[in-house]
Amino acid sequence: MSILVKNTTVITQNKNRELLKNTDVLVENNTISKIGNVSEKADHTIDGKNRILMPGLINAHTHTAASILRGFGDDMNLEEWLEKSIWPAEAKLTPKYTYWASLLSMAEMIKTGTTCFNDMYFYADSIAKATKEAGMRAILGEVLFDFFKEETKQQELNKAKKAIDSIIAMNDLRTRAAISPHAIYSCAPELLVAGKKIAVKNNTIFHIHVSETKKEVDDCVKKHKLRPIEYLENLGVLGENVVFAHACYLSKNEIDIVKKHEAKIAHCPTSNMKLATGGVIDWP
Ligand SMILES: [Zn+2]
Numbered sequence: 001m002s003i004l005v006k007n008t009t010v011i012t013q014n015k016n017r018e019l020l021k022n023t024d025v026l027v028e029n030n031t032i033s034k035i036g037n038v039s040e041k042a043d044h045t046i047d048g049k050n051r052i053l054m055p056g057l058i059n060a061h062t063h064t065a066a067s068i069l070r071g072f073g074d075d076m077n078l079e080e081w082l083e084k085s086i087w088p089a090e091a092k093l094t095p096k097y098t099y100w101a102s103l104l105s106m107a108e109m110i111k112t113g114t115t116c117f118n119d120m121y122f123y124a125d126s127i128a129k130a131t132k133e134a135g136m137r138a139i140l141g142e143v144l145f146d147f148f149k150e151e152t153k154q155q156e157l158n159k160a161k162k163a164i165d166s167i168i169a170m171n172d173l174r175t176r177a178a179i180s181p182h183a184i185y186s187c188a189p190e191l192l193v194a195g196k197k198i199a200v201k202n203n204t205i206f207h208i209h210v211s212e213t214k215k216e217v218d219d220c221v222k223k224h225k226l227r228p229i230e231y232l233e234n235l236g237v238l239g240e241n242v243v244f245a246h247a248c249y250l251s252k253n254e255i256d257i258v259k260k261h262e263a264k265i266a267h268c269p270t271s272n273m274k275l276a277t278g279g280v281i282d283w284p
Helices: 064-069 078-090 095-111 124-134 150-170 189-201 214-224 228-235 252-261 269-274
Strands: 002-011 019-028 031-036 044-047 057-062 114-121 137-144 175-181 206-210 242-246 264-266
Touching: 057 242, 057 264, 064 078, 064 095, 064 114, 095 114, 095 124, 114 124, 114 175, 124 137, 124 150, 124 175, 137 150, 150 175, 150 189, 175 189, 189 206, 189 228, 206 228, 214 228, 228 252
Parallel strands: 002 044, 057 114, 114 137, 137 175, 175 206, 206 242, 242 264
Antiparallel strands: 002 019, 019 031
16 A cells, blocks of 8 residues: 655654655555655545654653543542542453543544554553554553552562563554553562563563652652662662653662663653642753
């Protein structure tokens, strides 16, 4: 199949980040085959006048199916919002719910230029099915919590392994599985370490919320005499495949640790504004 976008403005990501005006782009069998003045006919032609054509945006931290809970539990801080509002609602989730709710989010993402997302949510296999149907790219992790209960830890690890196996079995080149423990205040260290081993074994991303609020940092210092990133480094879970969501309250030493391990940070300004988390990373 071929698609021709005629007479558009192309925002490239080449070395010089060139802007190409009045340009045609031909896509053949999912590959850009010509850029410039294209005279060939295509199966589909799109008039690109007064539009821009650019690489898709990537959302580095999502809870895709949670979009349907927007506005639920407003005017609360993170802890109250999670415990009184979001977690009780999410406990009623079903695979069918996450499938339809994530499709809604994907429609919104496609409409606004996002083509890839890094997700942490329940029923990752249902979200994978929706992702394939939407034609998006995604890294999907089953969200893991054990709330420091030994018996729950193994259940959570089994869920993670099942989600990874079903995503791999889909054999969709655009979808990858990840390991997504929720946070240091909801996951025991044993769960984090075991999750990291699964991530390494499957050569995938280890995606976790960290230092989203000052309370999280204060509680961690009180409990472990370490700040969250220092605590995670001590557990041996850091590495270049680690994605930290939020990271609002990092010390200079923690920023150095993130750099040393080449871990990544997903900055979440909209979420931080909604929950008035009050912190922002102090870039060196
Ligand atoms: Zn999050």
